[in-house]
Amino acid sequence: MNRSERDEWLGCFLTEMEASRLENASVPVAPGKALGLVELLQSWRDHVVRIEGELELPDSDRTVWGVYDLIAALALRSFIARGMEIADQNSLEGFRRALGDVDSRFREFTEGDESGVVRRLDEGERPSGEWWWDRVPRIGPIRREIERIKATR
Secondary structure, three states, X not given: OOHHHXXXXXXXXXXXXXXXXXXXXXXXXXXXXXXXXXXXXXXXHHHHHHHHHOOOOOOOOOOOOOHHHHHHHHHHHHHHHHHHHHOOHHHOHHHHHHHHHHHHHHHHOEEEXXXXXXXXXXXXXXXXXXXXXXXXXXXXXXXXHHHHHHHHO
């Protein structure tokens, strides 16, 4: 997805002023590195779109993402949740709608992870309220990799 497509999508939910204000809400993502809330949202969306786009690809395609790419995407969603806690709550209405759009898209091609394999692979202390850690794609290369991991444990 190119930058103009992302900007067009974001513009459906946020004005430039709102986006700028929210981008100033920096979320620590690694030691010495922080990202703005809007950048995190766009990254979450990019990951969701790519994972969804790869659902029909074969495992032999060496460009497909795997379970650890899913975990990276879910970590982005967790950073967004943290950022929303520190952001100006009066500025989040459009952001919540945009996030809801991405979250809905993610839910459409995923289902509950009854085995909890994604949480175990992450090895993080994730709050139970972070529902996205309990979902996996219903089909596709990531799902097949998860099934292979489950079979070996």
